[in-house]
Amino acid sequence: MKITLLLDIENMSVRFNTEQGVVHACRDVSFQLHEGEVLGVVGESGSGKTQLMLSLLQLLPENANINGVALYSDKDLLKLNRPDINQVRSNEIAMIFQDPMSSLNPYLKVSTQLTETLVLNQQIDKQTALKKAIEILEKVRIPDAATRIHDYPYQFSGGMRQRIMIAMALLRKPKILIADEPTTALDVTVQAEILALLKSLRDEFSLSIIFITHDMSIVAGQCDRVAVMYAGQTVEQAILDKLFYEPKHPYTQGLLAAAKSQSGLTDNLVSIPGQPPRNVGVQIGCAFYPRCDKRLDVCEQVTPVMSGSDIQQQACHLYD
Amino acid sequence: MIEYFIRRLLGAIPTIFIIILVSFFLIRLAPGGPFDFDKSLAPEIQANLNAKFHLDEPVYKQFGFYLKGILQGDFGPSFQYKNYTVTELIGQGFPVSMQLGLSAMALALLLGSAAGILAAYRQNSKFDYGVMTISMLGISVPNFVMAPILILLFAIMFSIFPAGGWNDGALENRILPIVTLALPQIAYIARISRGSMIEVLRSPFIRTAFSKGLPTFYILTRHALKPTLLPVISYMGPAIAGIITGSVVVEQIYGIPGLGRYFVQGALNRDYTLVMGVVVFYGVFIILLNLIVDLLYGWLDPQIRLQGKKA
Amino acid sequence: MSEIESLSPRKQIWLRLKANRAALASMFLIGLLMITVLVAPWLSPFNGEDIDYEAIASEPSITTGHLFGTDSLGRDLFVRTMEGSRISLAIGLVATLVSLLIGINYGAIAGYFGGRVDAVMMRIVDILYAMPFMFFVILLMVFFGRNIFLIFFAIGAINWLDIARIVRGQTLAIKQQDYVEAARIYGASHWKIIQRHIVPNLLGIVVVYITLTIPQVILVESFLSFLGLGIQEPMTSLGALVSEGANEMESYSWTLIFPAVFLSIILFCFNFIGDGLRDALDPKQVK
Numbered sequence: 001m002k003i004t005l006l007l008d009i010e011n012m013s014v015r016f017n018t019e020q021g022v023v024h025a026c027r028d029v030s031f032q033l034h035e036g037e038v039l040g041v042v043g044e045s046g047s048g049k050t051q052l053m054l055s056l057l058q059l060l061p062e063n064a065n066i067n068g069v070a071l072y073s074d075k076d077l078l079k080l081n082r083p084d085i086n087q088v089r090s091n092e093i094a095m096i097f098q099d100p101m102s103s104l105n106p107y108l109k110v111s112t113q114l115t116e117t118l119v120l121n122q123q124i125d126k127q128t129a130l131k132k133a134i135e136i137l138e139k140v141r142i143p144d145a146a147t148r149i150h151d152y153p154y155q156f157s158g159g160m161r162q163r164i165m166i167a168m169a170l171l172r173k174p175k176i177l178i179a180d181e182p183t184t185a186l187d188v189t190v191q192a193e194i195l196a197l198l199k200s201l202r203d204e205f206s207l208s209i210i211f212i213t214h215d216m217s218i219v220a221g222q223c224d225r226v227a228v229m230y231a232g233q234t235v236e237q238a239i240l241d242k243l244f245y246e247p248k249h250p251y252t253q254g255l256l257a258a259a260k261s262q263s264g265l266t267d268n269l270v271s272i273p274g275q276p277p278r279n280v281g282v283q284i285g286c287a288f289y290p291r292c293d294k295r296l297d298v299c300e301q302v303t304p305v306m307s308g309s310d311i312q313q314q315a316c317h318l319y320d
Numbered sequence: 321m322i323e324y325f326i327r328r329l330l331g332a333i334p335t336i337f338i339i340i341l342v343s344f345f346l347i348r349l350a351p352g353g354p355f356d357f358d359k360s361l362a363p364e365i366q367a368n369l370n371a372k373f374h375l376d377e378p379v380y381k382q383f384g385f386y387l388k389g390i391l392q393g394d395f396g397p398s399f400q401y402k403n404y405t406v407t408e409l410i411g412q413g414f415p416v417s418m419q420l421g422l423s424a425m426a427l428a429l430l431l432g433s434a435a436g437i438l439a440a441y442r443q444n445s446k447f448d449y450g451v452m453t454i455s456m457l458g459i460s461v462p463n464f465v466m467a468p469i470l471i472l473l474f475a476i477m478f479s480i481f482p483a484g485g486w487n488d489g490a491l492e493n494r495i496l497p498i499v500t501l502a503l504p505q506i507a508y509i510a511r512i513s514r515g516s517m518i519e520v521l522r523s524p525f526i527r528t529a530f531s532k533g534l535p536t537f538y539i540l541t542r543h544a545l546k547p548t549l550l551p552v553i554s555y556m557g558p559a560i561a562g563i564i565t566g567s568v569v570v571e572q573i574y575g576i577p578g579l580g581r582y583f584v585q586g587a588l589n590r591d592y593t594l595v596m597g598v599v600v601f602y603g604v605f606i607i608l609l610n611l612i613v614d615l616l617y618g619w620l621d622p623q624i625r626l627q628g629k630k631a
Numbered sequence: 632m633s634e635i636e637s638l639s640p641r642k643q644i645w646l647r648l649k650a651n652r653a654a655l656a657s658m659f660l661i662g663l664l665m666i667t668v669l670v671a672p673w674l675s676p677f678n679g680e681d682i683d684y685e686a687i688a689s690e691p692s693i694t695t696g697h698l699f700g701t702d703s704l705g706r707d708l709f710v711r712t713m714e715g716s717r718i719s720l721a722i723g724l725v726a727t728l729v730s731l732l733i734g735i736n737y738g739a740i741a742g743y744f745g746g747r748v749d750a751v752m753m754r755i756v757d758i759l760y761a762m763p764f765m766f767f768v769i770l771l772m773v774f775f776g777r778n779i780f781l782i783f784f785a786i787g788a789i790n791w792l793d794i795a796r797i798v799r800g801q802t803l804a805i806k807q808q809d810y811v812e813a814a815r816i817y818g819a820s821h822w823k824i825i826q827r828h829i830v831p832n833l834l835g836i837v838v839v840y841i842t843l844t845i846p847q848v849i850l851v852e853s854f855l856s857f858l859g860l861g862i863q864e865p866m867t868s869l870g871a872l873v874s875e876g877a878n879e880m881e882s883y884s885w886t887l888i889f890p891a892v893f894l895s896i897i898l899f900c901f902n903f904i905g906d907g908l909r910d911a912l913d914p915k916q917v918k
Contacts, residue, residue, distance in 0.1 A: 059531055090533030102524040107546045107622060116542075117532045152622040168532070335758045342767070350774030453653075456906075460898035462850055464857045464870075465891045468877040476881060565765045569857065573877065583766075584858055587773045595773055599766045606763055 006176060006208055007033040007056075012068030012078075014051050014060070014232075021280045025051040026232045029068075030306070033176065038202070038209045040223035040240075042216065042255065046276050048232035049212045053178050057093060058085050072176075090121040094169035098181040100161035104153040111149045114168055122172075136167045139204075140197060159190035163197065170205055178210045183218065195222060216259035220244060228252050231277050231287035238312035248314040250292045286317070294318060321625050324618045332607050339603040343596050344386050350592065395597030400589045406597035409582055414601075416486065417571065417578035420494065421563045424501035428559065431502075432509025433552060439510070440517030440548075441540070451510055458507025463566050467500045467573045484575040497574045501566050505559050512555055517548045546620065553617050557610040564602055644835075647911040654907025657900035664896065668716045677707035680865060688883050699889045703879055712889050715869045716897070718862060722783065722852045723845040729787025730844060731837065734794030741795070742802025753799065756792055764789045765851070772860040782861060786851050794840050801833055835912045843905035846898040853894060869894040 014026040026048040033039050041049050054060050056070050056077050070077040077088065097103040105113060114136070115129035124132070130149070137145035140163040142156075153161055162182060169177055179198070183191040195218065202209065211222055219226055219240075226243045228236040228251065236249040247253045254272040261270040274291035277283075286292070286299045296317055304315040377385075389396070395406035439451040474496060475483035487493045520526060521544060529539045567580035575581075579598060586594035618624040648654060676696060677683070687705035689695055699708035741752040768785045775781055805811065814823075853870025855861035857877075862868045869890050876887030 057531055059527060086533040086535070088533070089531055095531045097524060097528060099524065103528045105525040105529070105543050105547075108543065112542075116534060116538075120535065120538065121533055152626065154623050155626070165528075172532070331757070335762065338758060339762060343770075346770055346774055456899065456902055457895075460846065460902050461895045462853055462857075462898070464854065464877070465873055465895060468873075468880050468887055469891065472880055472884060472887075561763055564763065568765075568769075569854065572858070583769075587769055588859060590773065592774075595770060599763070599770055602766060603763055 003037075004035040005032055006035050006072065007210075008069075008071040009052075009056075010069045010071070012052065012055070012066070012070060014048065014055050015065040015067075017063050017065065024232050024279050024281075024283070026055075027283070029229070029232070029234050031227045031234060031237055033208055033210060035208055036206070037224040038211055038222055040219040040226040041210060041212045041229060042214065042219055042226060043229035044214060044276050046231075046279065047229040048279075049229055050180055052229075053095065053180060053210065053212065056178070057089050057095060059095075086121070090117050091172055092174055093176045093178065094172055094174035095178040095180065096162075096165045096169050096182050099185045100158060100165050101153070101185075103165060104161060106153055109150055109152055110156075110164055113153075114149070114164075114171060117172055133167075133171060136171045137164070139170070139201070140164070140167045142167070157190075158186050159193060162186060162190075162194055166194075166197065166201070170201065170207075173205070175206075175208060176210065177207050178212070180212045181214070184213070184215075191218075198222070216255060217263065228255070231283075232279055233287060233315065234306065235288065235316070236312075236314040237306070238314075242312045246312070248308075248312065248319060249288075249316045250294050250318075251288050252314075254291075286315075321618060324624055325615060328611055328614045332611050335607055336604050339607075340387060340390060340600055341383070343600050344383055347592055347596050390600060395600070396593040398586075398594050399591040400586065400594065401591075406594050409594060410579060410597060410601055413577060413579035413582045416489075416576060417564075417567050417580055419489065420497055420501060420570075420576065420578065421560075421567060423494065423498045424505065424563055425559065427498060427502040428505035428509055429552070432506040433513045433549065435506070436510040436513030436515075437517050437545075437548065440514045440521065443518060448514075451514065455507035455510045458503045459511075463500055463504065464569045464573065466503060467496075467570060470496055470500060471573075484573070486576045493574075497570050497576055500574075501563055501570050504566065505562060508559070508562075509552055509555065513548060513552050516551045517544065520544050520547045523547075550617065550620060553613065553620070556613045556616075557606075560609050560613075561606050564606065644911045648907055651907040651910065653903045654911075657903035657907070660896065661900045661904065664716070664893075664900075665720065668713050668720070672710050672713050675707065675710050677710050680706065682706060688879075690883075691885055700883070700885045702875060702886050703883065708886060708889055711867060711872060712869075712893055715867045715872045715890060716893055718866055719849050719852060719869045719894070719897070720845075722786070722868070723849040726783050726787040726848040726852070727790070727841055727844045729783060730790040730848075731794060731841065733788065734791035735798050735833070735837070737791065738795035738798025738800075739802050742799035743806060745803065745806070749799070749803075753796075756795060760792055765854070768851070768855070769858070769860060772855060777860065777863050779862070779866075782852065782855070786848050789851065790844050790847060794837070794844075797836055797840070798833060801836065839905060839908045839912060842901055842908055846901040846905075849894075849901075850898060869897075 009032070010030050012026060012029045013024065016023045016025060029048075029052060031039070031041075041052075043049050051060065055064065055066050058078070058080070060066070066078055068078070072088070072092070075084070077085070080088065104110075111130060111133060114133040115126065118124040118129040118132065119126060134145045134149055137149060142148060142160060142163055148156075153164070156164065166182075182198075183194050186194065198209070199222065201207070209222075211218070213219060223240055225239050226237065227234050228243075228249065230251050236243070236247070236252045238248075243252065244256065247256055251272070254270075257270045258272065261268060272291055277287055277290075284303065285301050286295075286304050289295055289299045292299065298317050302317070304317050304320070306313045306315045307319065308314055393407055395410070398404045398406050398409055401409065435451050435455075439448040442448055471483050474480045481492055481496050485493055526539065526544060529543045534543075564580075567578060568584055569580075570576070571578040571581040572584050579602075583595060583598045585591070586598070672678070675698075682705040683695075683697070683701060684705060685695075687701060688703045689697060689701050691698060691700040691708075697707050697709065699712060702708055702711070737752065737756075741749045768789065771781065771785050849869075852861055852868060853873065856868045856870030857874040859874070862871055872890035873887065873894060876883075876890055880887040
């Protein structure tokens with residue numbers, strides 16, 4: 001069975017010009033998203049995951065400098081003009097964000113925020129748009145959708161607001177959904193509900209999902225393939241089983257060890273010693289060098305490149 | 321919303337009370353004032369004063385009479401214009417000041433918000449720096465400096481407008497005073513709306529709006545405008561106070577027969593009752609307007625307007 | 632991978648301030664102005680009261696020696712403007728200090744004791760905020776005469792509300808800190824705690840406040856003087872000079888322009904400096 005390649009990111013770098021110098025949010029990142037798959041993007045805060053996704057839809061501020069190629073449907077997303085990128089934002093790639101309270105406009109009714117894209121970009125009339133919006137709210141299990149759609153965001157709980165965001169995305173029938181830590185700001189029980197919801201909607205809406213998270217247990221439950229990012233670079237990419245059972249990059253191993261210890265499967269709490277780097281200035285050698293317990297001398301001088309197969313690749317001198 | 325309104329109202333009442341109280345005592349304590357009885361007065365005059373101001377009653381009762389008088393709109397007789405009551409003078413001066421003030425406020429709101437919003441949209445551009453610098457000028461240069469300069473330019477050097485006078489409200493006479501009154505407020509409002517817009521444009525929900533592929537103009541008007549203008553509306557209270565204070569000078573310089581000018585003349589001529597009356601009148605006016613602004617704000621913010629309707 | 636050294640907060644503030652060219656230019660200008668104002672009258676052969684009968688209402692010229700010209704009574708405008716600037720600046724400083732004293736103490740007490748005391752004190756501030764202070768000041772001037780101390784006090788009393796609020800907020804925050812707890816356990820008196828721990832942390836905010844309040848105070852004083860309710864002769868302030876100038880501007884426009892320009896420059900510069908300081912101390916605040 002041939003699996004279609006939907007999104008092909010190649011050698012993308014994102015740089016910001018700030019007072020303290022040039023900040024490299026992403027360096028030389030490459031990965032692919034195939035049709036129907038869920039790609040997990042894992043990393044600590046500051047690993048550049050959000051910046052990368054925002055740059056795909058040209059949502060970064062003007063002082064951002066983006067290089068590389070992001071191919072979708074034979075078009076480079078990074079070079080599209082305004083009307084074309086708006087078209088992509090509206091109908092092809094949808095994004096949901098981390099904090100549903102601040103991501104919804106507190107001064108507009110939920111009905112407005114749901115129907116506006118349909119009315120403006122897809123030229124659907126207001127009544128039909130409203131009907132569709134109510135239907136989708138019912139799909140994401142908002143009780144009493146027909147009445148509550150006219151409420152304001154603050155009148156909903158955190159979990160319900162995230163459902164509304166999901167509804168807002170699905171209503172546009174996108175091919176790709178980018179979920180940026182959708183459950184991080186929610187209670188644990190609500191987290192589980194939202195994740196279950198996403199899973200059930202996946203098939204119904206034929207979605208391909210990029211799931212950004214720092215929580216390995218979520219990755220285990222949701223993803224088909226995983227890309228691990230550190231200090232703005234991809235350090236390992238693999239299918240789920242390979243990543244969890246045979247992690248190759250020391251950082252991935254560290255993450256998994258920490259996750260296992262957190263869930264109480266071992267006695268001590270394990271964490272990776274040290275701090276993530278500040279990403280300012282040019283980097284020589286492996287970014288993980290200061291914190292790596294398996295490092296070699298060559299790691300300090302030569303930047304490792306990704307090597308391996310489609311099933312598993314890593315950027316580490318241990319496997320050169 | 322009702323709760324919000326009642327709370328605000330209850331807050332306003334002690335303030336008004338205090339203004340009246342302070343005014344009452346100030347006028348009684350003023351050396352050389354109408355209640356300074358160092359020199360002994362002829363008995364009939366003393367008796368007259370006693371009767372009129374209830375001076376033989378205890379102080380708190382005197383205050384009661386004063387308060388009652390105010391509530392009925394009676395501020396007493398004017399000291400300089402012997403045939404007029406203060407209430408009549410206020411009645412003459414206030415409508416004129418009101419017209420100027422309203423026009424100035426409207427001008428400030430429109431021009432200020434427009435300038436501020438555009439500057440925010442083109443942040444750090446030459447236009448932005450221009451707006452910020454000119455607004456700094458508007459805030460720094462006092463109106464009694466600006467007015468003579470404007471008169472010098474537009475009435476004396478280039479005779480476009482008359483140098484002063486009300487002329488029954490003729491349009492050409494209004495322009496310079498209204499502009500002078502409005503300038504500092506245009507500056508403040510421009511700064512506030514600019515700062516507000518910049519912050520709104522950075523907020524997550526605007527990013528969400530862009531991520532949905534909505535047109536920019538739609539996002540600016542439908543999503544960003546209201547949260548941007550809310551702080552401007554909050555500023556309306558101090559703005560009104562500023563315009564009223566400004567009117568004192570502006571009416572003096574342009575020779576406009578408004579309440580501000582009556583106040584200054586009264587101050588210079590020791591017309592105690594008039595000065596008191598204007599202070600109380602304007603004080604109550606400002607507080608009531610602040611109440612209205614608060615209500616407007618409450619109505620516009622859904623969280624306040626629909627208080628108590630959470631699911 | 633190179634780690635960039637994080638600069639100390641003080642250094643960062645200084646750098647940000649240096650980058651703000653408007654603020655820097657303003658500081659330079661104000662410094663220059665203050666020196667001029669203090670020194671210049673000694674350099675001029677005239678003083679502000681003598682009448683030069685040969686040069687009544689004369690234009691500025693180098694030949695007569697009257698650099699700014701003379702007013703309608705023949706007094707040298709240059710010296711008068713310098714004296715007026717001095718008085719205006721002095722009032723600005725003193726009244727601001729009065730405000731500061733009242734405000735800091737009020738705010739610190741409210742924030743430190745918290746609870747009921749705080750609630751009542753802040754309610755009073757709320758009520759006072761809504762009142763048209765300027766009118767009350769004019770009232771005071773009318774009723775009690777134009778005493779210079781009264782002016783200092785009245786103007787100072789207008790502005791203390793803002794600083795009181797800010798100080799109260801800071802005090803509440805600092806109060807929660809551990810080292811204050813420790814001091815209390817060791818038996819330090821309330822007053823000592825306020826002085827030793829809370830006040831030093833307010834330094835930055837206080838400096839910003841001072842630079843922003845001085846122009847406001849000068850403005851109020853000029854306003855009063857302009858109306859004829861402020862400084863009495865023979866002292867003069869920029870406001871009074873502008874008032875005189877405005878009356879004569881049709882014939883002798885320089886009597887208006889010089890004091891007006893000086894007043895505007897002073898206010899303009901202080902505002903820019905205050906703005907710059909505020910940005911330097913808290914860059915997250917939207918500029």
